[in-house]
Amino acid sequence: MRLTGALLYLNNVSVIFDGFKALNGLSLVIEPGEMRAIIGPNGAGKTTMMDVVTGKTRPDTGEVLFDGAIDLTREDEASIAQLGIGRKFQKPTVFENHTVADNLLLALAGRRRAMATLFAPEDRAEEERLEAILDTIRLGALRDVPAASLSHGQKQWLEIGMLLAQDPKLLLVDEPAAGMTDAETAATASLLKEINKTRSVVVVEHDMTFVRDLGVKVTVLHEGSVLAEGSLDQVSANERVVEVYLGR
Amino acid sequence: MLRHLDARARLLVALVPGLALGTLALNLALPPEHALHVPTYAISLLGKYLCYALLALSVGLVWGYGGILSLGHGAFFALGGYAMGMYLMRQIGSRGVYGHPTLPDFMVFLNWQELPWYWYGFDQFWFAAIMVLLVPGALAFVAGWLAFRSRVTGVYLSILTQAMTYALMLAFFRNDMGFGGNNGLTDFKDILGFNIQAQETRAALFFASAVALALGLAVAAILVNSRFGKVLVAIRDAESRARFLGYRVEHYKLLVFVLSACMAGVAGALYVPQVGIINPSEFAPANSIEIVIWVAVGGRGTLLGPVLGAFLVNFAKTWLTGAMPELWLFALGGLFIAVTLLLPKGLVGLAAQIRLKRGRLPSSHRVPAAG
Ligand SMILES: Nc1ncnc2c1ncn2[C@@H]1O[C@H](COP(=O)(O)OP(=O)(O)O)[C@@H](O)[C@H]1O
Numbered sequence: 001m002r003l004t005g006a007l008l009y010l011n012n013v014s015v016i017f018d019g020f021k022a023l024n025g026l027s028l029v030i031e032p033g034e035m036r037a038i039i040g041p042n043g044a045g046k047t048t049m050m051d052v053v054t055g056k057t058r059p060d061t062g063e064v065l066f067d068g069a070i071d072l073t074r075e076d077e078a079s080i081a082q083l084g085i086g087r088k089f090q091k092p093t094v095f096e097n098h099t100v101a102d103n104l105l106l107a108l109a110g111r112r113r114a115m116a117t118l119f120a121p122e123d124r125a126e127e128e129r130l131e132a133i134l135d136t137i138r139l140g141a142l143r144d145v146p147a148a149s150l151s152h153g154q155k156q157w158l159e160i161g162m163l164l165a166q167d168p169k170l171l172l173v174d175e176p177a178a179g180m181t182d183a184e185t186a187a188t189a190s191l192l193k194e195i196n197k198t199r200s201v202v203v204v205e206h207d208m209t210f211v212r213d214l215g216v217k218v219t220v221l222h223e224g225s226v227l228a229e230g231s232l233d234q235v236s237a238n239e240r241v242v243e244v245y246l247g248r
Numbered sequence: 249m250l251r252h253l254d255a256r257a258r259l260l261v262a263l264v265p266g267l268a269l270g271t272l273a274l275n276l277a278l279p280p281e282h283a284l285h286v287p288t289y290a291i292s293l294l295g296k297y298l299c300y301a302l303l304a305l306s307v308g309l310v311w312g313y314g315g316i317l318s319l320g321h322g323a324f325f326a327l328g329g330y331a332m333g334m335y336l337m338r339q340i341g342s343r344g345v346y347g348h349p350t351l352p353d354f355m356v357f358l359n360w361q362e363l364p365w366y367w368y369g370f371d372q373f374w375f376a377a378i379m380v381l382l383v384p385g386a387l388a389f390v391a392g393w394l395a396f397r398s399r400v401t402g403v404y405l406s407i408l409t410q411a412m413t414y415a416l417m418l419a420f421f422r423n424d425m426g427f428g429g430n431n432g433l434t435d436f437k438d439i440l441g442f443n444i445q446a447q448e449t450r451a452a453l454f455f456a457s458a459v460a461l462a463l464g465l466a467v468a469a470i471l472v473n474s475r476f477g478k479v480l481v482a483i484r485d486a487e488s489r490a491r492f493l494g495y496r497v498e499h500y501k502l503l504v505f506v507l508s509a510c511m512a513g514v515a516g517a518l519y520v521p522q523v524g525i526i527n528p529s530e531f532a533p534a535n536s537i538e539i540v541i542w543v544a545v546g547g548r549g550t551l552l553g554p555v556l557g558a559f560l561v562n563f564a565k566t567w568l569t570g571a572m573p574e575l576w577l578f579a580l581g582g583l584f585i586a587v588t589l590l591l592p593k594g595l596v597g598l599a600a601q602i603r604l605k606r607g608r609l610p611s612s613h614r615v616p617a618a619g
């Protein structure tokens with residue numbers, strides 16, 4: 001039974017680490033097709049929120065529903081990924097010893113069972129999708145290079161490409177602009193907007209220029225719960241937000 | 249699936265039995281006084297090395313590609329060996345010292361009246377052959393299932409596997425276990441009806457070991473070159489990333505662990521008729537550590553590396569334990585430290601590095617660093 005029309009629905013979620021509340025009654029609703037930016041000072045619980053959604057951390061209390069009916073707190077990382085939630089980590093993590101093309105191949109939606117990877121033949125459709133993604137992330141020329149030899153920015157892009165290959169309904173992106181040049185940051189913002197045409201995206205970011213570029217609804221987290229929500233201008237004008245975060 | 253057998257793997261798979269046949273020709277066809285004659289004791293020794301090579305390959309598969317540092321593969325090897333040993337014991341029939349028609353000597357000695365149930369069926373070769381695969385495979389399945397499901401990794405997994413082989417060693421030392429206790433199983437007479445001491449039988453066992461190694465190489469090549477192998481390496485290098493891509497990491501680890509245990513079991517089964525004995529010391533934790541050293545010396549993350557490492561280290565061991573027996577353990581320890589510090593990718597990695605320096609190898613052929 002569908003309990004909510006939202007794609008992602010967090011209600012009153014708390015995560016406690018040794019008595020410390022990393023998430024404290026967090027509620028958040030992401031609609032299908034939406035892109036949301038999440039900002040907040042270090043330690044606000046942004047990454048922990050992603051851990052909860054992707055099954056890495058079990059919440060102590062609260063509800064986490066995906067697609068209106070699926071209780072994510074009962075699933076593990078692999079099944080949540082198979083349900084259609086992709087995640088990009090703060091620190092780019094690609095498979096260093098694999099080539100760019102193999103990294104994407106492993107991410108391509110579809111084959112996940114051990115036996116299927118052992119016996120099933122390669123297929124043309126996969127090849128074509130792979131080429132298309134290589135074009136999108138502009139790494140076509142580096143397809144046979146081990147991922148270890150990519151620059152930091154290229155790794156970020158490869159990881160975004162892997163997420164595209166995974167073809168998720170919801171994409172969680174943790175600080176994609178960290179360590180990028182201004183040009184790369186701008187390109188990343190437009191890539192995310194492109195991706196958002198076909199799927200929902202949640203982006204955590206510190207870089208205010210980047211968030212402004214995205215031009216989407218912003219949620220401000222503070223001490224594990226939502227402090228303010230609205231357009232960037234609205235939240236920037238919020239006194240509490242200015243106090244805890246923007247106030248310098 | 250055969251498309252995963254690349255040219256290099258095919259060469260390796262063909263080379264092993266080819267070399268074995270050549271060696272056998274020098275043993276069987278040449279008279280003993282001929283300069284190129286290979287004596288039968290050397291055939292037995294090389295047959296033993298072939299079994300070690302298959303064992304090393306099995307460890308190389310889980311460690312080099314799956315990142316699972318098993319320090320318990322000696323147990324799978326020994327279990328395969330015991331399964332074969334039980335068949336060989338029953339082949340003795342009434343020719344034992346006590347002349348009992350069904351009971352092996354050690355059971356008569358212990359005053360046992362009848363064969364324990366778990367010895368049933370071992371008079372049949374086919375049954376023993378199945379057990380050679382099934383027993384190590386089942387143990388690996390249970391241990392692996394418990395460990396991988398609970399996400400036991402790294403050093404904790406290594407300790408767990410050491411504990412497993414140690415526990416088995418203590419169990420097999422007990423007389424009431426029914427596996428010959430301290431002395432193990434020995435005094436074998438024949439195998440499949442052929443005298444186990446005969447030159448021809450030894451030659452056949454030697455060749456069978458070479459074929460087993462070639463098959464093991466073929467299976468391993470297919471596995472690591474397939475999509476499965478790519479997932480395995482991905483898990484080795486970034487386990488949680490693989491999970492977030494939707495791969496059920498524990499299934500992949502379990503599959504390769506069980507397959508590797510079966511491989512080790514076959515190695516043990518071929519080893520026992522060639523050395524003529526299996527006893528609980530094969531379960532000694534140090535044995536399992538030694539296998540890891542062979543792999544490290546040869547080069548993990550490659551298929552040739554473990555085979556090469558097993559041959560080289562054991563050749564050195566045979567020579568050194570003959571010349572200066574008290575030095576062997578120090579040499580082995582020193583070797584491990586030297587390889588870890590100076591040759592993290594082993595000899596095969598060193599060769600690739602040299603070729604890379606000379607610019608003969610494109611960079612995409614670099615040997616991956618094992619994690
Ligand atoms: N596994 C953990 N164990 C203990 N404390 C943790 C753990 N993960 C996160 N925390 C704490 O929870 C708080 C929120 O962390 P995090 O979600 O990473 O913040 P953000 O991503 O917003 O910077 C921090 O104070 C952090 O130290």
Ligand SMILES: [Mg+2]
Binds near residue numbers: 046048090
């Ligand atoms: Mg964070």
